[in-house]
Amino acid sequence: MCVGFKPRFEVRVRPVVSGDAEGEVIFVNKYISFLGDLDSERGILHGHGCISGKLMVFLGMKGSTVGPYVIYSLSKKSLAPSGMIVKEVDPLLITGCVLSNIPLAIADEWSKLSNVLQNYCSGRGCIGKLLCREGLLIIE
Amino acid sequence: MYLTNVEERMLNGEYGYARALALKVIVRVGEALGAEELVEISHAHISGISYLNIGDAGLEFIEDIVNAGGTAYVFTSANPYMVLSDFLGNKHDDKVINKQLRIVDALNRLGVKFYTCVPYNVRPPRYGEHLAWAESNAVLYANSVLGALSNKEGGPLALLAAITGRTYKSGAHLRDNRVPEVLFNVKVSDGVDLGFLGLVIGELTGSKVPYISNLRFKCTYELKQFLASLGTTSNTPMAVIQGVTPDYKELIRGVEFKDVYDLGSESIKSYVKEFRENVLTGNGLYLIGCPHLSFNELVEVLRYAVGVVEKGGSSIDVGGRELWVTTYEGFINDEVVKLVNKLLRYNVKVVTNGCAVVSRLDSIKVDYVVTDSVKASSYISRLSKIPTLVLPRVDVLNTYFLNKINY
Numbered sequence: 001m002c003v004g005f006k007p008r009f010e011v012r013v014r015p016v017v018s019g020d021a022e023g024e025v026i027f028v029n030k031y032i033s034f035l036g037d038l039d040s041e042r043g044i045l046h047g048h049g050c051i052s053g054k055l056m057v058f059l060g061m062k063g064s065t066v067g068p069y070v071i072y073s074l075s076k077k078s079l080a081p082s083g084m085i086v087k088e089v090d091p092l093l094i095t096g097c098v099l100s101n102i103p104l105a106i107a108d109e110w111s112k113l114s115n116v117l118q119n120y121c122s123g124r125g126c127i128g129k130l131l132c133r134e135g136l137l138i139i140e
Numbered sequence: 141m142y143l144t145n146v147e148e149r150m151l152n153g154e155y156g157y158a159r160a161l162a163l164k165v166i167v168r169v170g171e172a173l174g175a176e177e178l179v180e181i182s183h184a185h186i187s188g189i190s191y192l193n194i195g196d197a198g199l200e201f202i203e204d205i206v207n208a209g210g211t212a213y214v215f216t217s218a219n220p221y222m223v224l225s226d227f228l229g230n231k232h233d234d235k236v237i238n239k240q241l242r243i244v245d246a247l248n249r250l251g252v253k254f255y256t257c258v259p260y261n262v263r264p265p266r267y268g269e270h271l272a273w274a275e276s277n278a279v280l281y282a283n284s285v286l287g288a289l290s291n292k293e294g295g296p297l298a299l300l301a302a303i304t305g306r307t308y309k310s311g312a313h314l315r316d317n318r319v320p321e322v323l324f325n326v327k328v329s330d331g332v333d334l335g336f337l338g339l340v341i342g343e344l345t346g347s348k349v350p351y352i353s354n355l356r357f358k359c360t361y362e363l364k365q366f367l368a369s370l371g372t373t374s375n376t377p378m379a380v381i382q383g384v385t386p387d388y389k390e391l392i393r394g395v396e397f398k399d400v401y402d403l404g405s406e407s408i409k410s411y412v413k414e415f416r417e418n419v420l421t422g423n424g425l426y427l428i429g430c431p432h433l434s435f436n437e438l439v440e441v442l443r444y445a446v447g448v449v450e451k452g453g454s455s456i457d458v459g460g461r462e463l464w465v466t467t468y469e470g471f472i473n474d475e476v477v478k479l480v481n482k483l484l485r486y487n488v489k490v491v492t493n494g495c496a497v498v499s500r501l502d503s504i505k506v507d508y509v510v511t512d513s514v515k516a517s518s519y520i521s522r523l524s525k526i527p528t529l530v531l532p533r534v535d536v537l538n539t540y541f542l543n544k545i546n547y
Contacts (some may be wrong), residue, residue: 016172040197065295066194091169098165099201099296103342118352 007120007140011113013085016094019103021083023055025128025139033063034070034096043079049072055128056081057107057117060113061096071096077078083130085113088123089091103137141167141308142177143326149305157378158210158332158360162300169297170308174224179270179309184302185259187274187350188295189247191240199239201296202246205342212251212303217259220432220466221273223494227462228423228487230505250302255493256468258364261434267386272301276371277364277431277515279312284367285376287386289313292377292410300456312377320351320380323397327354328405332361333532335514336408337416338369343402347375351392353382361437361533378439415517418527422460422507427496427538428533438490442479444534448541449486456541462487463540469493486541502526512536 004118034037038045043052052074053065061067063107074080086093087110096105107113116139121125131140143151151167153160170178188194189202222232222240231237244255254262260281265271271290272296273279282288291311293301301307311317322345328337334357341350356364363384370379380391428441442465448454463483469492480490497516501509501524509520510526512535517528531539 017168065188066198067199068295069194069197072201076200089172091173091297094169094172095165095295095297098168099161135471 001049006140009116009120011024011107011109013105013107013130013135013137014079015103015105015133015135016087017097017102017104018132021055021103021130021131023053023128025117025121025126026056026081026105027055027114027121028056029059029114029118031059031062034061034067035064038080040070042075042077043074043077050103051081052079054081055083055130057085057113057128059113060086061090061093065092067092067102068096068099071102072099075100075102079097085130103130105130105137106131107137141171141175143167144362147178149224154211158205158475159210159213159303161208162205162210162303162460163306165300165309166297166304166306170310173308173310173384175308175310178306179375180305181214181257181270181272181301181307182273183215183217183263183265183269183273184212184298185244185271185273185275185278186247186252186298186302189218189243190221190495191236191243192222192500193498196239199243202243202299205214205244205249205299210250212302212304213304215263216250216252216302218252218255218261219257220255220493220495222499223464223491223496224434225491225494226488227425227506228460232500241525243516250299254468254470255460256432257495258434258468259434261432262277262468262470266355270300270307272307274298277368278370279377279420280367280379283318283362285383291379292375298502301407306401318349318378318380319391319395321348321397322350323401324352325348325354325400325402328403332365332405333409333412333514333530335369335512335530336411337403338366338491339373339411339514340403341379341518342370342373346372348382348399349376349378349526351380351382351388351395354382357384359421360434360494364431368513372515372518380433415514415528415530418508418529420508420510420519420527420529423505424508425459425496425501425506426461426463427466427511427516428534428536429464429491430495430497430511430513433465433467433471435471438465438480439531440470441465441537442476442483442490445537445541446479446482448481452541456486457539457543461540462489464489464491464496465539466491466494466496496520497523500524510536510539
């Protein structure tokens with residue numbers, strides 16, 4: 001019997017805002033508007049729950065240019081995610097992450113990453129480690 | 141990214157914490173967009189300063205960065221903010237007004253010189269000047285009409301550029317990206333509202349730079365309206381316009397257009413229908429000045445209005461309505477004051493530093509808006525969720541004072 005075996009997946013990422021981050025992975029397979037989709041007073045993403053301290057994996061940011069301010073405000077209240085991994089970056093998301101010191105990376109192997117998150121992590125929860133210097137996202 | 145000696149030192153904090161943080165954002169964004177270096181700018185123009193748009197999160201950020209020592213490194217202006225005055229006695233909540241005033245106070249401390257969406261009418265940039273402007277109509281005007289170079293800076297980026305005097309060198313700062321890709325051959329009859337044409341071209345061109353040929357503008361007012369509309373439906377920072385853009389001949393030299401559109405008067409019909417067929421009831425705001433009026437436009441509008449009321453006399457009834465004329469504060473001189481004094485009893489207000497679009501007009505009990513601006517109509521109907529009607533400028537005034545609706 002294989003006791004204690006924990007699958008471990010590695011995905012290459014390109015760091016945009018450097019730093020390391022760790023946390024429960026929250027996977028949102030869509031573009032997020034930080035103004036409309038998020039309760040910034042409580043750090044809750046509508047339909048997905050709390051994002052505070054978690055590693056957010058999502059397609060990218062859309063919509064309002066107020067988005068960077070919302071990320072900044074979350075961070076000041078200690079409600080921000082620990083890190084963000086996206087398929088596409090845009091200037092507003094980078095702005096929000098730099099101002100708030102949140103590590104941000106692009107996952108070029110998006111289909112591999114979303115497969116793991118949908119098939120393996122769904123229902124059981126996964127912990128992610130974003131290691132920007134190594135250009136690596138580790139999912140356990 | 142290559143950084144100059146000064147930029148390295150700024151990034152390392154020798155110019156203070158706020159400038160270091162601001163430059164870090166600009167460098168990161170620039171790197172992600174493939175920029176190889178920064179560019180020094182001569183003028184930053186900040187948008188997104190209405191409390192009703194940016195809320196507590198925006199207020200908090202602007203105050204924090206200014207309190208951390210963020211001051212303008214170059215000439216800086218900003219967009220107008222929510223209109224603070226009342227509409228027929230209905231005002232915004234005091235708490236909201238106070239928070240707006242806190243934003244303005246912080247921006248004044250940062251060094252903002254004036255608040256208008258037409259910085260090109262106040263401090264027109266010279267040909268070839270690099271800017272970091274964030275207001276879409278102004279960016280289009282600067283690039284397309286004056287030959288200055290600016291991207292449409294999103295969110296807080298223009299504010300950060302103001303603090304550092306720099307932005308990333310990509311997009312419209314590079315000559316290759318100013319070459320048009322889509323050709324529009326325009327043949328419209330006289331009297332067609334070019335504001336509608338701007339919407340159509342904006343939608344068709346998307347984020348590509350259009351080349352617009354055969355379009356004649358009778359005055360800069362038409363040009364402003366056209367570009368403001370174009371910026372409503374498109375992301376492009378510039379349009380190359382035959383006979384208008386200073387270096388249009390060089391920019392189109394050798395270009396073989398794959399996308400070509402022939403646009404006639406009929407191309408705008410569906411828009412005219414959409415913007416001119418609303419049923420209006422209740423209390424109405426008549427709005428002229430989106431984008432803000434230049435000094436000449438302002439005097440022309442006020443003189444026309446005075447002419448109408450002097451002829452109309454006691455038969456004029458503007459009950460349940462107000463006319464707002466929005467412009468830059470510095471254009472209010474003795475002549476303007478004299479003209480405005482003749483119009484005060486007709487609920488006419490010259491509004492400075494303010495913008496109706498970012499004012500949540502429903503909160504001050506405006507039931508409908510009549511305006512000459514397609515841009516204002518488009519945004520107000522979405523943001524304030526009230527019906528709007530677009531008429532030519534003269535007809536906005538005639539309808540307001542004489543109740544003559546010809547549409």
